[in-house]
Amino acid sequence: MSEIAAAYSAWSPGYDGDENRTRDLDASQMRHWLAGRTFDTAVEAGCGTGKNTVVLAEVARQVHALDFSPGMLAVARQKVTSPHVQFVEADLLATWPVADASASLVTFNLVLEHVEALDVVLREAARVLARGATLRISELHPFRQYRGTQARFDGVNGAVTRIPAFVHHVSDYTDAAAAAGFTLRHLGEWWHATDEGEPPRLLVLEFQRT
């Protein structure tokens, strides 16, 4: 198992209960964005403990929820039991267990800071999406990464675990997406209510598969 997958499995029992404004902001923005939309097949890349899977299950006829951390998936499987949601242990850097051109939505939420090769995962997103379909990326804003913020958690012994992370500039996302066959539809930046005077916390990019 990779160091990142193992770290998330160690974090999984506490992930939902820890104070985490970035997770909470992502959840509220995702719920807001999904409201009023419907999808045939959605692919959630890096579903974690299923906080967004719950909402995707309400708006999509079928959901493929992929993650490579057995611990995170175990929590998610307890949270979401709908038969139209399939949780699959899968590394996003390998071929996804999803058919070509079969999806109407692919989402990444707080995942890509752990993926160095954006080109590899965005090519997979392009492969599974039908033409005209939507790719949504919601990540820790690079302005925060420049200041040293990265996913981290406190272990049971009080030691802090920093999960390996890679800085992606805004242009890294837009260039990799363009090369994979996506057109940018919208770029959003979001702050938590407590972030006054701070750089944006979340970068949200919405693309269309061309």
Ligand SMILES: C[S@@+](CC[C@H](N)C(=O)[O-])C[C@H]1O[C@@H](n2cnc3c(N)ncnc32)[C@H](O)[C@@H]1O
């Ligand atoms: C911060 S959590 C976010 C989980 C969920 N998307 C959310 O918003 O709560 C990051 C998740 O990405 C998963 N992840 C990171 N790199 C991955 C990879 N290469 N393949 C599959 N999952 C990966 C981790 O296991 C973890 O569950």
